[in-house]
Amino acid sequence: MTLREIQTFGILGAGTLGWKIGLQAAISGFEVLMFDISNEQLERSTNFQAQLCKRLVRTGILSEDDSAEALERISITTDQSAFASKVDFVSESVTEELELKRKVWESFSGKWKEHVVLTTNTSYLLPSQMVDVVGDPERFCAFHFHDVFDARVVDVMGHPNTSEKVIAFLIDLGRKLNQIPVHVEHETSGYLFNAMLMAYLGAAGNLLARGKATVEAIDRSWMGNMSTAIGPFGMMDVVGLDTVDHILRVRTDRQSIAFREVITPYVSKGKLGVKSGEGFYSYPKPSYANPEFLL
Ligand SMILES: NC(=O)c1ccc[n+]([C@@H]2O[C@H](COP(=O)([O-])OP(=O)(O)OC[C@H]3O[C@@H](n4cnc5c(N)ncnc54)[C@H](O)[C@@H]3O)[C@@H](O)[C@H]2O)c1
Structure with missing residues (x-):
């Protein structure tokens, strides 16, 4: 071909x-x-x-x-x-x-x-x-x-x-x-970027699951330090919370299990992120996209 x-x-x-x-x-x-x-x-x-x-x-x-x-x-x-x-x-x-x-x-x-x-x-x-x-x-x-x-x-x-x-x-x-x-020369779950991304999203999910800060505070911390337009929870909304849930379902480490406990209630309410209009944020105008979010 x-x-x-x-x-x-x-x-x-x-x-x-x-x-x-x-x-x-x-x-x-x-x-x-x-x-x-x-x-x-x-x-x-x-x-x-x-x-x-x-x-x-x-x-x-x-x-x-x-x-x-x-x-x-x-x-x-x-x-x-x-x-x-x-x-x-x-x-x-x-x-x-x-x-x-x-x-x-x-x-x-x-x-x-x-x-x-x-x-x-x-x-x-x-x-x-x-x-x-x-x-x-x-x-x-x-x-x-x-x-x-x-x-x-x-x-x-x-x-x-x-x-x-x-x-x-x-x-x-x-x-x-x-x-x-x-x-990617040898098979590995998550290729290269996703393997790194999952560790980052997992750490954010874990902070939320342990009640250390709100969704907004965790995103603000990442966005403010890394000068990015989106933080971990905004990114999960883009990916789709159902897709994140499917990925976590097959993982058995403690961090993934705690992370999934955060995601599953959203999925069962039909809050899937951007595609359903609501996830951690509401769309089409999520609060993190407002310049005042970082003030
Ligand atoms: N969402 C992302 O950001 C992203 C990024 C990269 C890769 N992916 C991968 O892409 C794939 C799809 O993810 P998505 O986010 O687009 O999911 P999605 O839920 O938005 O779309 C999945 C689609 O599959 C269709 N489908 C289900 N059963 C089917 C069947 N039997 N025959 C034909 N179609 C069927 C559904 O109707 C739906 O339209 C997954 O493997 C995911 O890991 C997703």
């Missing part, structure tokens, strides 16, 4: 990250087909893509024409067979649950076109935990994005039987998608 052979770039799971990867692929010139089990989610994602395009035009990153052309290149479907028979490349961003991801990959096994490169955007799972159900081991690899637009690193991490050609292909594709490719 070469980059030129990708006619249709497939997004499998069009939630928080799926729609962003799809939009960037369309901006990079690929036809994009997004598949999800939820038609409502696909429609929501299409709206998010149009809104983000407006921001990119407003900030001078994209011209009006390029934005309109990119949006025209994106189609949606809930038809699994139509998706599998059309796409030449797959980026999977289904919910971060091992059993669900395994079920989804298995349901597609043997249905893809020949030579299609198959990738997972998992944040903390390993490709070797899914490869047995994917069906094409040498063509399967983790290709993990962070935010796509605001954070542009893409991790390329194979399992022991991923072909070297696929790794090289994904590094090229990462650059074509306006990302900074980082090759």
Whole structure:
């Protein structure tokens, strides 16, 4: 497979990250087909893509024409067979649950076109935990994005039987998608950045769980010292508290268990962060985005 052979770039799971990867692929010139089990989610994602395009035009990153052309290149479907028979490349961003991801990959096994490169955007799972159900081991690899637009690193991490050609292909594709490719040579949970990030978010969660300070004070402490526009709890809202909860569920260390006790009550009330309009903060205007937050 070469980059030129990708006619249709497939997004499998069009939630928080799926729609962003799809939009960037369309901006990079690929036809994009997004598949999800939820038609409502696909429609929501299409709206998010149009809104983000407006921001990119407003900030001078994209011209009006390029934005309109990119949006025209994106189609949606809930038809699994139509998706599998059309796409030449797959980026999977289904919910971060091992059993669900395994079920989804298995349901597609043997249905893809020949030579299609198959990738997972998992944040903390390993490709070797899914490869047995994917069906094409040498063509399967983790290709993990962070935010796509605001954070542009893409991790390329194979399992022991991923072909070297696929790794090289994904590094090229990462650059074509306006990302900074980082090759992780041996499988490790959380790649490089997420492994560091989890320690940082975990420390924040632990301070809150032990009642040492409020969400706002912990965020203010980080933002004020590091000159960042967002602190750990604001960042968790962006990631999605349900996704953070899924990640913590499989961890058994004391810090993760205490951290999860903080997150789970939010998730059970449907407070998932930016995507649901409320998490640690309320959206679209979270208090930490107000300049007075640091006063
Ligand atoms: N949120 C982030 O900041 C972030 C960053 C990098 C990577 N990721 C990874 O991306 C993946 C998705 O995370 P997200 O935050 O986009 O989650 P999300 O909950 O926003 O989206 C998941 C999507 O998967 C869909 N889905 C569920 N079951 C499906 C099925 N059987 N077939 C097709 N689609 C199905 C859901 O309808 C939903 O649209 C996870 O593996 C996560 O670790 C997330």
